Amino acid sequence: MLTKTPEQTFFVIDFDSTFTKVEALDVLGEISLVGRPDRDDALNQIKTITDRGMAGELSFTESLELRLKLLRAHRDQLPALIETLSGKISDSFQRNKEFLVENADHIYIVSNGFREFIVPVVASLGIKADHVLANTFVYDEAGNIVDFDRTNPLSANGGKPQVIRSLQLDGEVYVIGDGYTDYEIRESGAAARFYAFTENVLRPRVVEKADFTAPSLDEFLYHNNLSRSQSYPKSRIKVLLLENVHPVAVQLFEQEGFNVEIRKGALDEDELIEAIRDVSILGIRSKTNVTARVLEHANKLMTVGAFCIGTNQIDLTACTERGVAVFNAPYSNTRSVVELAIGEIIMLIRGIVPKSNSMHRGDWDKSAKNSYEVRGKKLGLVGYGNIGTQLSVVAEALGMEVYFYDIVDKLALGNTRKCKTLDELLAVSDIISLHTDGRKENKNLIGEREFGLMKQGVIFLNLSRGHIVDIPALVNAIKQGKVIGTGVDVFPQEPKTNNEEFMSELRDLPNVILTPHIGGSTEEAQANIGNFVPAKLLEYINNGSTYGSVNFPELQLPLLKNSHRLLHIHANVPGILARMNNIFAKYHINIHGQYLKTNEQIGYVITDVAKEYADEVVQELKGIDNTIKFRLLY
Numbered sequence: 001m002l003t004k005t006p007e008q009t010f011f012v013i014d015f016d017s018t019f020t021k022v023e024a025l026d027v028l029g030e031i032s033l034v035g036r037p038d039r040d041d042a043l044n045q046i047k048t049i050t051d052r053g054m055a056g057e058l059s060f061t062e063s064l065e066l067r068l069k070l071l072r073a074h075r076d077q078l079p080a081l082i083e084t085l086s087g088k089i090s091d092s093f094q095r096n097k098e099f100l101v102e103n104a105d106h107i108y109i110v111s112n113g114f115r116e117f118i119v120p121v122v123a124s125l126g127i128k129a130d131h132v133l134a135n136t137f138v139y140d141e142a143g144n145i146v147d148f149d150r151t152n153p154l155s156a157n158g159g160k161p162q163v164i165r166s167l168q169l170d171g172e173v174y175v176i177g178d179g180y181t182d183y184e185i186r187e188s189g190a191a192a193r194f195y196a197f198t199e200n201v202l203r204p205r206v207v208e209k210a211d212f213t214a215p216s217l218d219e220f221l222y223h224n225n226l227s228r229s230q231s232y233p234k235s236r237i238k239v240l241l242l243e244n245v246h247p248v249a250v251q252l253f254e255q256e257g258f259n260v261e262i263r264k265g266a267l268d269e270d271e272l273i274e275a276i277r278d279v280s281i282l283g284i285r286s287k288t289n290v291t292a293r294v295l296e297h298a299n300k301l302m303t304v305g306a307f308c309i310g311t312n313q314i315d316l317t318a319c320t321e322r323g324v325a326v327f328n329a330p331y332s333n334t335r336s337v338v339e340l341a342i343g344e345i346i347m348l349i350r351g352i353v354p355k356s357n358s359m360h361r362g363d364w365d366k367s368a369k370n371s372y373e374v375r376g377k378k379l380g381l382v383g384y385g386n387i388g389t390q391l392s393v394v395a396e397a398l399g400m401e402v403y404f405y406d407i408v409d410k411l412a413l414g415n416t417r418k419c420k421t422l423d424e425l426l427a428v429s430d431i432i433s434l435h436t437d438g439r440k441e442n443k444n445l446i447g448e449r450e451f452g453l454m455k456q457g458v459i460f461l462n463l464s465r466g467h468i469v470d471i472p473a474l475v476n477a478i479k480q481g482k483v484i485g486t487g488v489d490v491f492p493q494e495p496k497t498n499n500e501e502f503m504s505e506l507r508d509l510p511n512v513i514l515t516p517h518i519g520g521s522t523e524e525a526q527a528n529i530g531n532f533v534p535a536k537l538l539e540y541i542n543n544g545s546t547y548g549s550v551n552f553p554e555l556q557l558p559l560l561k562n563s564h565r566l567l568h569i570h571a572n573v574p575g576i577l578a579r580m581n582n583i584f585a586k587y588h589i590n591i592h593g594q595y596l597k598t599n600e601q602i603g604y605v606i607t608d609v610a611k612e613y614a615d616e617v618v619q620e621l622k623g624i625d626n627t628i629k630f631r632l633l634y
């Protein structure tokens with residue numbers, strides 16, 4: 001909290017790497033040195049000098065002299081610099097334009113950079129030109145930047161405290177910056193507090209000295225209870241991403257200012273219980289089980305993203321009961337699985353794996369025995385969902401006759417034929433491929449009896465879920481020659497990380513392709529998922545939308561404008577909406593919009609209200625019986 005009133009408080013903000021994400025002179029170098037043979041070398045030198053100056057290892061005047069010499073910049077290059085810098089204003093400053101505009105009289109930019117580019121860049125967020133205290137360039141007659149105004153205290157060490165003192169501000173000064181010179185203002189006594197700003201760079205030596213660390217401007221505003229764009233700073237919201245999700249996902253969360261932790265492998269139940277305590281957003285793939293026991297320890301958890309298709313590893317009922325919305329990527333890796341299945345079918349029906357293995361041993365075994373085309377063969381698909389249907393289209397293009405069996409009555413695409421029973425499909429197919437979802441009831445769907453029904457010499461694939469096949473029965477069928485080619489990508493027990501040994505009775509059997517659950521592991525699929533799932537999670541966190549959720553009532557909400565959004569998740573019992581609306585009526589709340597949707601377990605009510613309302617409203621809404629979770633967005 002501020003120690004004085006906002007009217008008696010002044011905010012001094014650094015420019016380079018604080019107001020903007022970058023160091024302006026580095027960017028100027030990228031512009032001014034274009035086409036010079038020594039460009040890269042000069043740019044590296046400039047960066048090193050900047051860092052050494054920041055770290056207090058070089059006198060500031062010295063570092064400025066050295067950099068200007070290397071830059072060889074010209075006045076005409078400044079517009080391009082200003083344009084670039086305007087596009088690189090720190091995210092949290094952009095988000096909080098309203099605060100900056102409203103408090104312009106109390107905000108100063110104090111920088112060792114140059115007014116020529118700082119003034120136009122900061123003006124876009126309402127900062128006044130006469131509140132920018134910075135250096136100025138000196139040009140030669142041809143417009144080359146050759147020096148700087150050496151009489152300006154900001155061109156020398158200790159300049160910042162000096163210029164702030166000379167302002168004779170009547171109140172308390174809070175400094176926000178990333179560099180040591182910003183801390184020096186506080187050290188000299190010219191400021192009451194120094195916040196180390198770490199959104200763009202974290203300098204340990206500066207953080208160490210700071211009164212507080214501000215990972216974003218939101219955090220600074222929250223800390224001082226000032227008006228801001230985020231009700232709760234995102235830097236306080238922890239995102240835990242497991243199982244090596246694509247870096248683009250990490251980047252998307254970091255860009256939004258969240259506190260992101262990543263881990264390469266999956267976690268077992270106890271490890272996850274330990275890791276999840278303060279996590280609000282959890283990202284997993286197929287190997288991490290989110291059990292009811294885990295959820296008991298996940299008090300802050302708002303949402304889970306399955307960065308894959310399957311959600312059988314998540315206790316969806318328990319998530320719903322606790323008001324945790326779950327999302328997945330239902331289509332992003334479908335094509336990758338289909339391509340692998342087609343590739344394996346061809347490899348298996350030609351017996352390529354044993355042939356390749358014997359070639360590696362030096363054996364040349366040219367023969368057509370037990371080697372077939374796929375054209376005209378009968379492919380039987382168990383499960384005709386997104387993958388099954390797409391596989392049927394590609395297989396038909398290869399001339400295969402496709403049959404399918406699904407527990408749900410599905411439209412047969414192309415010339416595919418629907419089987420009435422699983423048994424019928426098993427009996428007719430030359431190649432059988434499993435593509436059902438991983439619901440519990442599908443455990444051992446294919447066992448001894450089912451293998452018994454298959455044709456002699458069948459090719460069998462499972463790229464869906466491990467527990468769907470009874471492994472000892474499959475091993476038996478392979479050993480007896482019933483199944484002559486097998487492709488398995490998923491297993492009842494899979495290693496948690498790449499460092500664990502894969503144990504299975506399927507090892508070392510003939511014409512068996514084993515793959516480490518990589519059906520969906522292509523660069524394309526992972527990048528697709530890495531974009532898709534965070535978009536869903538962010539829509540839910542930022543806006544409350546649940547479109548695409550696998551366990552929540554689906555609501556696609558309008559963007560929030562000039563309102564506060566109250567999100568109420570409750571057990572689906574009668575009368576809750578009426579109780580909420582009674583509270584709104586009692587406090588004369590002006591409702592801008594209201595949305596309700598329920599499923600069997602829960603109701604989700606979103607109410608957009610005018611910004612001014614009594615604090616008691618929130619308390620009363622939270623206090624309604626059967627409330628599971630309440631959130632406020634603005």
Ligand SMILES: NC(=O)C1=CN([C@@H]2O[C@H](COP(=O)(O)OP(=O)(O)OC[C@H]3O[C@@H](n4cnc5c(N)ncnc54)[C@H](O)[C@@H]3O)[C@@H](O)[C@H]2O)C=CC1
Pocket residue numbers: 309310311330333334337382383384385386387388405406407408435436437438442445463464465489490517518519520521
């Ligand atoms: N190996 C890998 O890396 C990957 C595996 N998968 C897995 O592939 C499977 C299929 O994925 P999608 O096609 O996207 O799922 P989907 O949900 O679109 O389709 C599954 C279909 O199986 C049907 N089904 C469920 N139980 C059945 C049963 N006992 N008999 C017949 N049909 C049944 C459903 O009605 C549904 O039509 C899932 O288990 C998924 O987790 C998905 C992506 C990658």
Ligand SMILES: O=C(O)C(=O)COP(=O)(O)O
Pocket residue numbers: 285286287307308309310311333517518519520521
């Ligand atoms: O998408 C699925 O369901 C998969 O099985 C892929 O899982 P993964 O992301 O590779 O752990």
